[in-house]
Amino acid sequence: MDMTVPSSCLQPLLCILLPLHFAGTEANPYLRPNVTLLFDSTMHSNSLRNCSCTAPVRHCDEALANLLCSCSTVSRSSLTPGGLRWDGSQTSRTLTVWVRELWVLRDLLNGSQVSELRLSLCAPVPVLGPAQYLTLVGLRRLQVYTSAKSTLHQDQALNTISKAGPDAQDSALRIAFLDMWSLSGVLHLKAYSVVGPPLQALKKNFPNLNLSEKDVQSSDLERMPSILTFIY
Numbered sequence: 001m002d003m004t005v006p007s008s009c010l011q012p013l014l015c016i017l018l019p020l021h022f023a024g025t026e027a028n029p030y031l032r033p034n035v036t037l038l039f040d041s042t043m044h045s046n047s048l049r050n051c052s053c054t055a056p057v058r059h060c061d062e063a064l065a066n067l068l069c070s071c072s073t074v075s076r077s078s079l080t081p082g083g084l085r086w087d088g089s090q091t092s093r094t095l096t097v098w099v100r101e102l103w104v105l106r107d108l109l110n111g112s113q114v115s116e117l118r119l120s121l122c123a124p125v126p127v128l129g130p131a132q133y134l135t136l137v138g139l140r141r142l143q144v145y146t147s148a149k150s151t152l153h154q155d156q157a158l159n160t161i162s163k164a165g166p167d168a169q170d171s172a173l174r175i176a177f178l179d180m181w182s183l184s185g186v187l188h189l190k191a192y193s194v195v196g197p198p199l200q201a202l203k204k205n206f207p208n209l210n211l212s213e214k215d216v217q218s219s220d221l222e223r224m225p226s227i228l229t230f231i232y
Contacts, residue, residue, distance in 0.1 A: 035052075035053050035094065035096050036050075036051070036052055036053075036095055036096065037049075037050075037051040037052075037053055037057070037065060037069065037096045037097075037098065038050055038051070038095070038096070038097045038098070038104075038108070039051075039060075039062065039065070039097065039098035039099075039100070039104075039122075040098075040099070040100050040101050040103070040104045041062065041073070042062060042100070043062060043066070044073050046075075046076050047073050047074060047075050047076055048073070048074045048075075048076060048079065048104070048108065049062075049065070049066075049071050049072070049073060049074075050071065050072050050073075050074055051065055051066075051069035051070065051071040051072075052069060052070045052071075053065065053068060053069035053070075054068075054069075055068045055069075057069065059098070059120045059122070059145055059147060060098055060100075060120055060122035060147050062098075076103070076107065079107055079108060081106075081107055081110065081111065082110060082111025082112050083112065084108060084109065084112035084113070084114065085112065085113045085114075086112070086113065086114040086115065086116075086117075094116040094117070094118050094141075094143070095114050095116065095117055095118070096118045096120065097109065097117065097118070097119055097120070098120045098122050099119060099120065099121050099122060099123075099183075100122045100123045101123075105134055105180060109134060109136065110134050110135055111135050111137070111209075112136065112137065113136075113137040113138045114136055114137075114138065114139060115138050115139065115140045115141070116139075116140060116141045117136065117139060117141070117142055117143070118142075118143040118144075118145070119142070119143070119144050119145070119183060120144075120145040120146075120147065121144070121145070121146045121147060121148075121183055121184075121185075122147050123147070124148070132179075132180045132181070133177050133178060133179060133180065134177070134178040134180055135175065135176070135177055135178075135209065136175070136176045136178060137173075137174070137175055137176075138174050139160055139174065139176040139229070140159065140160055140161050140174075141157070141158070141159050141160065142157070142158045142160065142176075142178070142189070142231065143155075143156065143157045143158075144156050144157075144182075144183055144185070144189065146183070146184065146185035148185070151184070151185035151186070152185060152186060152187075153185045153186075153187070153188055153189075154185055156185070156188065156189045158189045158191055158231065160174070160176055160191060160193065160229045160231070161174075172224060172225065172226065172227045173199060173224065173226045173227070174226070174227045174229065175196075175202075175209070175226060175227070175228055175229070176191075176228075176229040176230075176231060177228070177229070177230050177231065178231045179230075179231065179232040181232075182231060182232050189231060189232075190231070190232055191229055191230060191231040191232070192229070192230055193227055193228065193229040193230075194227075194228050194230075195225050195226075195227060195228075196225060196226040196227065196228040197225065197226065198223050198224060198225060198226065199223075199226065202226050
């Protein structure tokens with residue numbers, strides 16, 4: 001994906017750095033109860049498990065999730081890339097995704113719409129080397145848990161919207177670009193936001209950006225500036 005910031009966004013009047021809040025938290029090995037959980041299954045080859053959990057479940061414990069949660073299996077071949085839509089209006093505001101294989105990030109989450117996301121890395125994900133980015137539409141809060149106990153920052157949370165400023169507008173189209181190397185927990189999660197161009201110009205500068213009609217619900221949104229957040 002071309003990560004070059006549009007030239008129009010570099011103009012002083014159009015590009016505004018916005019302060020974002022991030023925090024490290026005490027590592028908690030358990031999910032909170034009443035969550036929706038997705039994970040690539042080692043017991044159900046090449047498939048995704050979709051679970052509703054009313055009891056606390058230890059991160060990355062597939063056997064416990066299958067025992068305590070209500071789960072169904074979704075074939076990987078039936079997934080639409082970037083087709084996930086999670087607006088936070090469901091019973092559980094936060095969507096939790098356990099990651100063992102890179103395809104879960106690439107095929108399930110990349111280009112999807114999710115407002116509150118918790119990622120748990122259950123195994124080392126091969127994301128080193130050339131920068132690889134995850135694109136998320138409408139992201140407001142990100143939490144990252146890394147199962148490796150040797151990780152410096154095992155449990156982190158980051159809010160992508162400040163309490164004041166242009167990004168506080170609920171009507172703006174928000175797109176987050178997550179550097180997947182940042183999921184390793186080696187460094188604190190950091191982020192900055194810029195006011196970008198309207199949707200039409202954005203698509204020209206980011207031709208691989210996966211946006212559906214569901215992401216753009218009105219013609220007004222197409223003409224409004226976008227909010228671009230870079231997480232690293």
